[in-house]
Amino acid sequence: MVKGVSRRVIVVKEPDPRFFEEAIFVVKEDAFSRDGVSAEQILQEARQVARGYIRRSTPTGQLLSKIPPPVYLALGGLLATAVWCTALFCL
Template identity: 35%
Template sequence: MVKGVSRRVVVVQPDAHGLFEQAIFLVRDYTVPRGDVVREACRIANGYVAGRSARYKRRFAFWQIACAFAAGCMLASAAWSVIWLLA
């Protein structure tokens, strides 16, 4: 909460309904032209949306997960076999 200080605020609302309804930026430097501030705020908001959508892509294929599971099972079985033989 800002108390006793006047702040310059830029509110960006996307055209399409996406991840967010609006983005609010508090501007620190008053000497920057208004058009530059709005352009930079839109660039940051669009970059955030692009970065978030790319992050949710599948990282591993099903066969990779299945092979890792099988390798883990075989490793655990081998470890128990060695422990059982030494006991």
């Protein structure tokens, strides 16, 4: 039941069409008066939150979020080494 209370909302159309048509965010009353925050900044934040939720909620996103950051660093180092070694031996 709604009792004459108006709210500011942001509607993000199709954050990911495979899952959602739109995401609706209810914005705090004082969000626009804080520290010079613009409407564009709030909209960007809403888009980021929608994308982050999708990443965390999909099976691939869940798998990737379980891998600790040092593993990403090690894999990146191995990949860089492989590229350099390939480049050196191909010349």
